[in-house]
Amino acid sequence: MHSSPLLTNIPGLRTGFGNNRELVPSSLCTHWDTVPVKIQVHGTSVVEVTEKNQQCGDADAFFTSVPGIPLTVITADCVPILLARRDGKMIAVAHAGWRGMKDGVLAALWQQLQARGERPEDWVAAIGAHIRACCFEVSEELANDFVQQYSDLDATLVRPSHRHLDLNFLARVALKQIGITEIDHHSACTLCSKNQDGKYVFRSYRRGDRNSFQHSGMLILP
Template identity: 40%
Template sequence: MSGDGGSRTIPGVTHGFGSKSAQLPIPLQPYCSTRPATKQVHGTRIVDVHHPLQACGEADGFFTREPGILLSVLTADCLPVIFCRKDGQAIAVVHAGWRGLLEGILEQMAQRISLEDSTSNWVAAIGPAAGVCCYEVNEDLINNFQQLLPFPATMISPSYRHLDLAAIAEAKLTALGFAAVDRVGSCTICTPNDDPALARRFKYTSYRRNSHRREQDPTHPGIKGRNQYSGIIINQ
């Protein structure tokens, strides 16, 4: 699986990662009305989805074997991670910010898959998120990651107080036994706009970038309603 738009590398499955050009990727837009109803809370709860528009409550991960149901997550700097069985018979998606990564949402998804399958039959793709180039956090958070995760300190934070969310996620997914892990999409904070039809400087909506702008100019608009969706669907 790769690319910002839909991909057919696994037959019968379409996926994509949103941007300012298309908050919900164009190949997924026809299925918008099937999305489960949910509230993301930076948690680790995974929900099995059995029918369109299913009420899922508070959740940050979704799993289904049902065709025709779009699974998606909304992000602005957090990691969207999508999953697919190599034969296209099952899919999943998670919203993984620093809290979710630290508290184990990827492990929860692997546990859900392992109830009836092996993660070795699955592939994953990590979408656009705050990159290590820009994602500066406090020193206590870096220390928490380095103390709690069994990965090299320099992989977690290659430079002072900068957190590498994508590298952490990739290391976790590899350790959990997924057959392949793609890192797709660039930094949501600094990646420039590549759509000539849009008179905007940046490609993605970014909570961190927006917060910095609002600190400098309180009249600068917020990002509510402008986050990007990433999703995947088994085609009917």
């Protein structure tokens, strides 16, 4: 998935996902110099962004209601999640690898939004390209930890094959636990997806790309 119908249908909202050829979507490149400065650390810290080029420190989730401020997610194989209010008055993003998913980065983000009176039924979400269950092999111990953490769910959905985790499914579970039910999630796998020329569509840390980080998702309020 390189675009999200749910997000693009929001009036005035500008959004896009990058890939190996175009790390920042061309339609959003002119805003790159104003993005907040951050270090994503696979944690659960949340920052409200109120100005361009804001120094955000170590954080993995961000939100703003200020027009013209771009929010971005930078990933290597982790899950980029873009969220927006249906009326386009507030946006949020989250960087969710297995650590962030396990520790509840989306729940931490929603706690901040809920404290500001936000209601989940007013929001939609889109999950960008990330390493999918076909390629995301982990240790047996970690796979079992996730199965135990989500013991109320079908284990074959959490771990669809031996030692493989489905981060896409887990991201959707986390969003639905918040109450956000409209989710674009048919995204590609960053490790194995190829175009018609046989070239990889995305950069991937697990594939050993020297500079694996890509600008996976970007949102700008009208």
